[in-house]
Amino acid sequence: MVRLPEQWPPVYDRTYVPGPEERYWNPTVETMTQEQLQDLVLQKLKRQIRYVYDHSEFYRKKWAAVGFEPGDLKDFEDFERLPFTTKQELREDQMEHPPYGSNLCISHEEIFHIHGTSGTTGKPTVFALSRGDWERMAEAHARVMWAFGLRPSDKVFIGSVFSLYVGSWGALAGVERLGAAAFPFGAGQPGQTEKAVRWMWEVKPSAFYGTPSYALYLAEKAKELGIDPREFGIRILFFSGEPGAGVPATRRRIESTYGGICVDTGSMAEMTPWMANGECQHRQGMHVWQDIVYTEVVHPETKQRVPYGREGVPVYTHLERQAQPMVRLWSGDLTLWTNELCPCGRPYPRFPKGIYGRVDDMVVVRGVNVYPSAVEDVVRSIPGLGDEFRLVVSREGIMDELAVQVEMNTTAHEDPAIAADSLRQKLKSVLGLSVHVEVLPGGTLERTEFKARRVVDKRRMQGAAPEGSSGA
Numbered sequence: 330m331v332r333l334p335e336q337w338p339p340v341y342d343r344t345y346v347p348g349p350e351e352r353y354w355n356p357t358v359e360t361m362t363q364e365q366l367q368d369l370v371l372q373k374l375k376r377q378i379r380y381v382y383d384h385s386e387f388y389r390k391k392w393a394a395v396g397f398e399p400g401d402l403k404d405f406e407d408f409e410r411l412p413f414t415t416k417q418e419l420r421e422d423q424m425e426h427p428p429y430g431s432n433l434c435i436s437h438e439e440i441f442h443i444h445g446t447s448g449t450t451g452k453p454t455v456f457a458l459s460r461g462d463w464e465r466m467a468e469a470h471a472r473v474m475w476a477f478g479l480r481p482s483d484k485v486f487i488g489s490v491f492s493l494y495v496g497s498w499g500a501l502a503g504v505e506r507l508g509a510a511a512f513p514f515g516a517g518q519p520g521q522t523e524k525a526v527r528w529m530w531e532v533k534p535s536a537f538y539g540t541p542s543y544a545l546y547l548a549e550k551a552k553e554l555g556i557d558p559r560e561f562g563i564r565i566l567f568f569s570g571e572p573g574a575g576v577p578a579t580r581r582r583i584e585s586t587y588g589g590i591c592v593d594t595g596s597m598a599e600m601t602p603w604m605a606n607g608e609c610q611h612r613q614g615m616h617v618w619q620d621i622v623y624t625e626v627v628h629p630e631t632k633q634r635v636p637y638g639r640e641g642v643p644v645y646t647h648l649e650r651q652a653q654p655m656v657r658l659w660s661g662d663l664t665l666w667t668n669e670l671c672p673c674g675r676p677y678p679r680f681p682k683g684i685y686g687r688v689d690d691m692v693v694v695r696g697v698n699v700y701p702s703a704v705e706d707v708v709r710s711i712p713g714l715g716d717e718f719r720l721v722v723s724r725e726g727i728m729d730e731l732a733v734q735v736e737m738n739t740t741a742h743e744d745p746a747i748a749a750d751s752l753r754q755k756l757k758s759v760l761g762l763s764v765h766v767e768v769l770p771g772g773t774l775e776r777t778e779f780k781a782r783r784v785v786d787k788r789r790m791q792g793a794a795p796e797g798s799s800g801a
C-alpha cells in the first residue's frame with residue numbers, strides 16, 4: 330500500500346529541482362510498479378471525488394441521477410459507473426450559470442487565472458484555476474519536461490499565442506518551475522514569424538514549444554530569409570494542440586528540418602495540467618501520467634474501457650484540481666493504448682501512435698473512414714511536397730469525391746507530375762480509395778500560426794472545417 334500525505338490537494342516543494350544527471354523528477358512515483366501506481370491513483374481518485382462531491386453542484390446533480398455517493402467508490406469499476414462529462418454539457422452549464430458554470434469549487438476571491446478553450450467551433454468555455462492549481466500545473470509540467478530531457482541549462486522559445494489559450498502558459502509555467510530560461514516570444518501577430526526567425530538566430534534557444542504546423546511554417550520562413558533552421562541549434566522541440574508530433578512522417582520532417590528531437594504532449598485545455606499526456610525522451614508515444622490525471626480509454630460506442638492494445642476515446646479525470654475539476658471528461662479524440670513498459674522504466678501506459686484523430690474529425694468517404702493524420706503521414710513521406718495540405722470532400726451526383734490538395738516545396742527540384750502520381754498511388758494503398766490529387770505551387774494554401782485546418786467538407790452546408798483536436 331502506497332502512503333499518501335494527509336493533505337489534499339498535495340503541496341509540492343517549489344524550490345526542489347533534481348540534479349541535472351538525475352533521470353527522474355519524482356523518483357518515488359516514477360519508479361513504482363504498475364500495481365503500486367494503480368493503488369496510488371485509486372487513493373488520489375477517492376480524495377478528488379470526495380472533494381468534488383463536497384464542492385461542485387454540477388457533479389452532485391449529475392451523480393444523484395445515478396445514485397452515486399463518494400462512499401460508494403471502492404475500486405475502478407465503481408468509478409466507471411459515473412457518467413461522462415462532455416464539452417457541450419460544460420458549455421450549456423456555463424450559459425445557464427455564467428461565467429464559470431456550476432462547477433466552480435472555489436470562491437471568486439480564490440481565482441488565480443482565467444482561461445478559455447481555443448473554441449475553434451462553438452462557444453468557447455471558460456475555466457478558472459486557483460493559485461494551488463497553477464503551482465501544481467507547473468510542478469507536473471516540469472516533471473514531464475524533465476522526462477523528455479529539458480534541464481535548467483536550457484533556453485526555451487515559446488512560439489504560441491499568449492492569450493486565453495492555456496497551452497502557452499502551461500509551457501511557460503513548467504519552464505519557470507524547472508528553472509530553465511523562458512523565452513516567451515508568442516505568435517499570431519502580423520509579421521511576428523519573420524521576427525521570430527531573427528530573434529531565434531540571435532538568441533539561439535535550445536528548445537522550442539508550439540504547434541507542429543507552426544514549427545514547419547517558421548522553418549519555411551527561415552529558409553526564405555536564407556537561414557537553415559538547423560543553425561538555431563534547437564535540441565528539443567515539444568508540441569501540443571495538434572496531433573502532428575505523433576505522426577511519424579511529420580515527426581521525421583520536423584526532426585530533419587531542425588536537427589532536434591520532436592516530442593509530443595497534450596490532452597485538453599480543460600484538463601490542465603495538459604502535459605499529463607507527454608512523451609519521455611525515448612519517444613515511444615505519450616505516457617499518460619496517471620497520478621496527475623487519471624486517463625481511461627473507452628470504446629466510442631459501448632463506452633466501456635477497452636483493454637490495452639485496443640483503440641478508443643481518452644476520458645480524463647483530474648486528481649489534483651481545486652477550481653474546476655473534471656471527472657470523466659469525454660475528449661472525443663482517438664488513440665490506442667498499451668501498458669508495455671517503456672525503456673524509461675516509468676509505469677505509465679502509453680499512446681504509441683499518439684492521438685491520431687477525433688471521432689468527429691474523421692470523414693467518411695464512400696464508406697471508408699479517412700483521418701487527416703493518415704493523409705498527413707503520406708503527404709510528408711513524399712519528396713518534393715510541401716508541408717501544407719487540405720482534404721476536400723464533395724459529392725458528385727451520388728458519389729463522394731475526395732481531393733487532396735498539396736503544394737510543391739518552394740525549393741523542390743522534383744517534377745510535380747511525378748510527385749502527384751506517387752501521392753495518388755500511396756493514398757490509394759493506405760486509404761483504400763481513389764483520390765483526386767491537386768499539386769499546387771508552393772505558398773498557395775492558407776498558412777496557420779496556430780492550429781491547422783485540414784478538412785473542407787463541401788457535403789455540409791456550411792463547408793466549415795470540424796473542430797480541431799485537443800485544446801492544448
Ligand SMILES: [Zn+2]
Nearest residue numbers: 609611671673
Ligand atoms: Zn518512457
